[in-house]
Amino acid sequence: MTKRTGRYTFTFDSHPKILSFAAVAGPKESEGPLGECFDKIFYDPKVLMNSWEQAESEFQKEALSLAIKKAEAKGEDLDFIFAGDLLNQCISSSYGLKDFSIPYLGQYGACSTMAQSLIMGAITLESGVGRLCGCVTSSHFCSAERQYRFPLEYGGQRTPTAQWTVTGAGSCLLGYAKHPAPCITRACVGRILDAGVKDSANMGAAMAPAAAQTLCDFLSDSGQSVLDYDRIFTGDLGLVGSDILYTLCKEQGHDLRQNHSDCGLLIYDRQKQDVHAGGSGCGCAASVLCGHILPSMAAGKLKKILFIATGALMSSTSSQQGLSIPCIAHLVEISI
């Protein structure tokens, strides 16, 4: 089959493009190094809603609305939405996006959801059953913290390997256009990898082996090398995970140190903002992709990149039952 290269990598012949993108972030993110990049800041992280979960829904709603507006489209022009988030039963997506009344396909890839949604959107365009798709995801520090860890009021001490869940959302509209726009050229869907890590305060260590597996699969399948890319971005490995990724890739003959960036290390000033090992969450990769990476491509600063978002597929139930954390990473090649 011509669309496949090797076992895990495939090509999009129809050149699905990212027609528009938007990033929405919270107050802490606005104070970080990318503060100026986001399309909208909600300075009230509760967005005047009754709960953190409903606030997170507002982030998704705003991100999709902005992407639709930027593409000079209307909601009814969209054939499908691919969306998901970290909350139980992905409620920030379903409640946030229900009023758009667009055919909806919920995705669950934990923090890899932005890459997964882009892949699903691109596959759908490639199949011809859709011409315009929305991809949306979000996370929220307050809703994630109380679901996965402790009530905020508890004020629990954070370990050095802990990461800070980004309050933010990102949204892309995928479709076809004659004008230049970032194009999804290839992708590699990850396999679940459980490296035996059980510490849910060390997501970077849990997810790094999955990122290494998907990246090495892709490089081996495609015959590309690390230096063929202007930059290789991971989603939220943070400081600990990035370091493990370098070691694991080095063992496979790939030296990443020169042109790798992790969205979780870009979004905050680790020292000044006291976020320990960096940022995390679906909204981390999504808001950095839509607020920083894609705008840099549109401005000609980056021509060819890899976007690898990683996800930890455990729940607080599986952690309480003593299970280790199965992880996944999905890779998207974007060129302009």
Added chain:
Amino acid sequence: MTKRTGRYTFTFDSHPKILSFAAVAGPKESEGPLGECFDKIFYDPKVLMNSWEQAESEFQKEALSLAIKKAEAKGEDLDFIFAGDLLNQCISSSYGLKDFSIPYLGQYGACSTMAQSLIMGAITLESGVGRLCGCVTSSHFCSAERQYRFPLEYGGQRTPTAQWTVTGAGSCLLGYAKHPAPCITRACVGRILDAGVKDSANMGAAMAPAAAQTLCDFLSDSGQSVLDYDRIFTGDLGLVGSDILYTLCKEQGHDLRQNHSDCGLLIYDRQKQDVHAGGSGCGCAASVLCGHILPSMAAGKLKKILFIATGALMSSTSSQQGLSIPCIAHLVEISI
């Protein structure tokens, strides 16, 4: 675009086929009217595991293994798995399927997940980036009950509209074949509909409007009528939801009473098995599809059907916060 008929319906020109299918069920399901239909019964609903969640993972693992075996395939032949379930962060899928080491794309459509996975699989085949895809989903009475409602030990009284979550899983392998096999010909992806129902013990009432919306969209788009199908199956509307579906469709000029069946009403003997309004859960639609509907098609008893699986996209958090229940229904047309 030729693959689209109307606003919401699309056609698969490449004729993706359901090459094999398998259903796995628990002891209560084995005692129901379809008891003889399932490929495998786990008489111990805990499958010798340490928790209900891990047991549910075993159901998925077994369902996929059986479908792969029936297709005379190997795990490494599969390009992708589309899977999901009801548990927080879809852990029965991620833990159940991780050892297959097949590229994995987690789906979340609550009890509509089987239809959603079939649609995603068919779109992927249609796009040419995959040639063989697995679709898997499950539910488990014990893991669902304690997550959504009460601890089992509490012995809570159930209301008359309550449904019984099916302990079971279903799996399909989608691909291409020259020999006759059930073929996914068209599909209609649902839009989220929130009809304002807040009673999480009355899922049928919450989901029926979404089922009616998707079915009426499809009939309107395609120009088909109810009687063009040998049977129209819904996933788990139960007694209450089926009745509401009839009323809502009647208002749109479609009389469903003659050839509609609900998987939730087929799987149990409502009176004898004390399941109140019927069965429910991702595993309900999936196990009835793979244990009863597809075998009936393979045997020539049904030639052309609609499979409409419905999902309630709330969580216990959104219910506790007093929100109503947004629902969705995805429709798949299957012909042989």
